[in-house]
Amino acid sequence: MIPYTRQLFNQQFSEEKYKNFIADLDREFNYKIPFRVAESPVFVGKEFSAKLFKAANEIIDVIVQPNFKTKMQGALPSNLNVPNETANSLFIALDFAVCSENGERVPRLIEMQGFPSLFGYQDFLGNKFREHYKIPDDLHFHFGLNSPTYWQQLREAIVGKHNPENVILLEINPLQQNTAIDFLITQKHLGIAPVHLGDIIIRGRKLFYKKNGVETPVHRIYNRVIFDELLAKKDLKTQFNLTEDVDVEWAGHPNWFFYISKYTMPFVQSDAVPECKFLHEYSTWPANLEEYVLKPLFSFSGSGVIFHVTQNDLDAIPHEDRKNFMLQRKVHYEPVIQAPDGLVKTEIRLLFLWNENESRPKLITNLARLSRGEMIGVKFNKDKTWVGGSVCFFE
Template identity: 50%
Template sequence: MVKEIREAYNNSFTEEKYRTLLSELSSIAPLQFRVAETPVFIPKDFRDKLLSACESIVDVILRPDFKELTQRAIPAGLEVRHEDARPDCIAFDFGVCASADGTLEPQLIEMQAFPTLFAYQVFLADAFQKHFSLPEGYSSYLSGLNRETYLKALRELILQDHQPEEVILLEIFPHKQKTAIDFYCTEKYLGIQPVCVTELIKKGRQLFYIHNGKETLIKRIYNRLIFDELLQQEAWVREKAAILFEDLDVTWCPHPNWFYRISKFTLPFIQHPNIPTTYFVNTLQQIPEDLDNYVLKPLFSFAGQGVVIDVTRADIENIKDPENWILQRKVQYASVIQTPDEAAKTEIRIFYFWPKNAERPFPVNNLARLSKGKMIGVRYNKDKTWTGGSFAVFQS
């Protein structure tokens, strides 16, 4: 996105350096997803557009009636007790798109009050900085943070006042997840252990896990578990996980209910030039004539499952639970990343942290994904290079 920097990077790129990068990344764990050959270079004006859109959403989240507005977002049977007043973190996903006059602009794709690759992105940026020449005056960190202050903020967010052994990273079979490398990076930087929900031990209102061969009290949970994914698990896993819905003496980072409150469900309540117009399907007065400009999404799904890109009237009319679907104006990704063959599209995810004593959350870091297919995702980029997971560096 910055022509001179892009040309200099591409000209200095070698497959040997890329293979060395991948080898270093794999030293923690085998990579379960493709790593793109390049970062994304973001000029200051585009960074400011991204952050302006994020801040407008934060304003909506700060509304005094926000919890009331989003109560229906939490699926029946998946509400967890002792919800916090606010989420600890939020992730905002933007596509890089072309506006009507041809200038580049961000358009919100979705958002979640849920962790993402908070630790792995540090490891990834370190590796790129080591093996490739990145431009002066650009950083992957935001709000004036650097590597050290970002890790300090991450540590305070997740651990708060607890010792590392009193905090766990909770997932369903964490070592089998595609994002397991992030769990190991989290353990490397913070000292907390990834724990499967099936390994939890409940005594009264307290939870325990086995740490260094010893039963250890859990005081705080760094939650990486998508609760509606529990519904897809075998009965014995669901039975083990049922304790999470009981009255427990633990705190959450973030509390699971916020995953639903700040999500696709929130989009119809927000109006902003960089946020596509979105409707709950059950509130449509009439089906738009230009359906080719819209995408149909289920509210309660993960990783793009169930999304209908080429929408027809029949798709909408045949929905049995229209209150659980949104119709969102489609965004047109711009092919902006010049690569050795065809140009790539990109999506940027901005990380926000919300420390316990802060009035507002603030931006801290990011990830990026590159694609040459119809959508962002592995299945749309088979056998294509210069695609996959990456990060953006922003002009300071």
């Protein structure tokens, strides 16, 4: 979206250069990245940045209100309430579509999450783009931070005052996840091991994991376990249940996954937030359903979303479950990224840290996804180029 920089990048680009770029990404950690990495970063100019940051701040204004958590209690299922809740969500992600209204590019909120994202990988990816392409020095992707100061912020947030061997990255079969590259990068920089939930040992109120065969105490958990995946794993054998009251700190408390979610969106008044309403609040369905998308409130990575929703889809949802869904007015992504063979749509995720001693979350990095399909996501972009995960460089 910065014409000069886009032209500069596209002039450098070649398929051979892209293949070398991907090979370098895979070689660094001896791990083949399973998701598609886009050919290009997104270059965001000052004018759109100002709109994006204004929209983000309007949403953050709601989250930092003293009564926010009280308002969101309806989001938290009683059977998934994890003890020792933190006052803040350590991590916040805000996803914005780049749209066009009345000939003007505008951000529109698609989703929000009180959950960590690819904090490690995005630093790695941004730096690799700089290694392989000439990108102007005055463009940034860490918002006033460089890589060393960025990792220092993450170290303070995730590890805190603990010895790294007593802090773990907790996930279900972490090295089998699509996001494993992020875990490997985080381990390299912070010294914390990715640990499978089923490998956690519990003794009374204390947690342990095996490090090089030695039982090692767990004092703090960087949580990457998503409840909808956990609940779907009926055959998963664990000693430790996340909802048990144990002597451990949370770097990213699981309850915030629910408090800051699609559930939050109807409570936010902003031009950047599309009209949305909980399903159980409808007495009759909208006549123009083609203008809406049906979303489960607590799914991750777009699972369960129905883009072409019908009355039959809505009628099929039991009344008692309708509180877990919402209808959101569709936004229309504007193709804004010039690829060699046409224009591409994009979605920008702003990633924040919110330490407990700070009054507001701090924006520290970002993520972008490129798409030529009807929606953002792998299944809508099969066999397409200039699509996939990326990073934004801001003017």
